[in-house]
Amino acid sequence: MRASSCETLISDPYRAGLALGEGLAGLAPEVVFLFTAVHYAGSTELLEGLYDALGRDDLVVIGNSGDGYYAAGRASDLGAVALGLNSGGKVRWTVACAQGVGANPVAATRSAFAxxxxxxxxxxxxxxxxxxxxxxxSQIESVLRDEVDCPVVGGLAADDDRMRTCYIYANRQVLQDAVVLLGMAGAVRFDVSIGNALTPVGRPGLIEEAEGTALYRIDGIGAMDFIERETGKPVLQTDRGVVALTIVDPDRTAQRRLRAIVPDFGRGHGAIGLYGGIEAGKTVQVCLANPSDLMAEVSRIARRVATLDFQPVAGLIVSCTGRKQMLGNDIAREAGILAESFPAGLAIAGYPSFGEIGPLREGEGYTRNLFHNMTYILLLLGA
Incomplete structure (x- = not known):
């Protein structure tokens, strides 16, 4: 398998797509992963330029808008990155999609997989x-965790951290309110690494009242009061990317899942909002992020994947936009550390997300598929 990646800061969507296609033309890719800033406003011209430059109607495209994008050693708030793969016909790539994910995440996800x-x-x-x-x-997770047997990696599209709109790319389509899948079969090797090194603080608490992505009562008090009790300070808008909740499951200690606080988290007195729901009856513990811990964990992942038993040619990064907010200018190091571990070269692309999906490592394999926040996911692909 061969891979190549390229990026552009061109603001005009058609010219941006053309530039990306020209950058990948020498590879003649079978599939392209496309991650863009939200400022292209869902224009199909971006995809038209990509297809025109590559000149093949059977090109498979999947991707989405993010809070900017990641490339090798670089993070940008504007523009787009594309990663192409050519397996010489040894991998079969298939795209499927379903809409209505906002109103019924379970039905839409099941429909896409069907x-x-x-x-x-x-x-x-x-x-x-x-x-x-x-x-x-969390409802998408329920399908991936309980009904899908193969690893699923990816995440939620994003915008420029305003939580207003986003776009999903599926071949020549630009979609909203959708879930899109790329199935891979054949001679594909892969490795999934997940980093979510946030430090637990205080005592665990039992969720007593919750609805969807809103938490109302934990441990007999308001959810916001619970976080203040365990951290010693009130929850602020600036705590996004710093404070999260981890779901405590003593029977499945390997399945560590984080839920980050939504910036506009006011859902009524004492309530907080999350990026993914946690049902009543679950036990949670407050976690705090530390920039040095996040970077150290990415370094450990990079060292491990440099010794895999296959040769990766491409790396896809889905990393929470909360990590981007916390790390500031150091966010580019997440991709840079990975690139340094592959001196012979590695095509890299990714995006800051509003939620991450992937299985955790467990022994020689993986757990079931899980939804995460404040998490770094690295998918390596090879032959």
Missing amino acids: QLSSAMSEEAALVFLAADFRADA
Whole structure:
């Protein structure tokens, strides 16, 4: 398998797509992962330029808008990045999508997987997922965790941290309110690494009242009061990317999942909002992020993947926009550390997300598919 990546800061959507396609033309990619800033406003001209430059109607495209994008050693708030793969026909790439994910995340996710299964002549070894952030991702997780047997990696699309709109790319379509899947079958090797090194503080508490992505009562007090009790300070808008909740499951200690606080978290007196729901009856613990811990964990991941038993050619990064806010100018190091571990070269692309999806490592394999916040996910692909 061969891979290549390129990026552009051109603001005109058609010219930006053309530039990306010209940058990948020498590879003649079978599939392109496309991650863009939101300022292209969902224009199909971006995709038209990409297809025109590459000159093949059977090109498979998947991706979404993010809070900017990541490339090798670079993070940008504007522009777009594209990563192309050519397996010489040894990998079969299939796209499926379903809309209505906001109103019914479970039904939309099931529908997309049913379409994917119907379109593929064999079972997928791996699925990449992109979804609109205006859905309760914990419900998407319920399908991925309980009904999908292969690893699923990806996340929620984003905008420039305003939580207003986002766009999903599926071949020549620009979609909203959708979940899009890329199934991969055949001679594909992959490795999934997840980093969510936030430090637990205080005592765990039992969720007593919750609805969707809103938490109302924990441990007999308002959810906001619970966080203040355990951290010693009130929750502020500036705590986004700093304070999160981890779901405590003593029977599945390997399945560590974080839920970050939404910036406009006011849902009534004492309530907080999250990027993904946690149902009543679950136990949670407050976690605090530390920039040095986040970077140290990415370094550990980079060292581990440099010794894999296959040769990666491409790296896809889905990293929470909360990490971007916390790390500031150091966010580019997340991609830079990875690139330094592959001196022979590695095509890299990714985006800051409003939620991350992937299985955690467990022994020689993986857990079921899970939804995360404040998390760094690295998917390496090779032959």
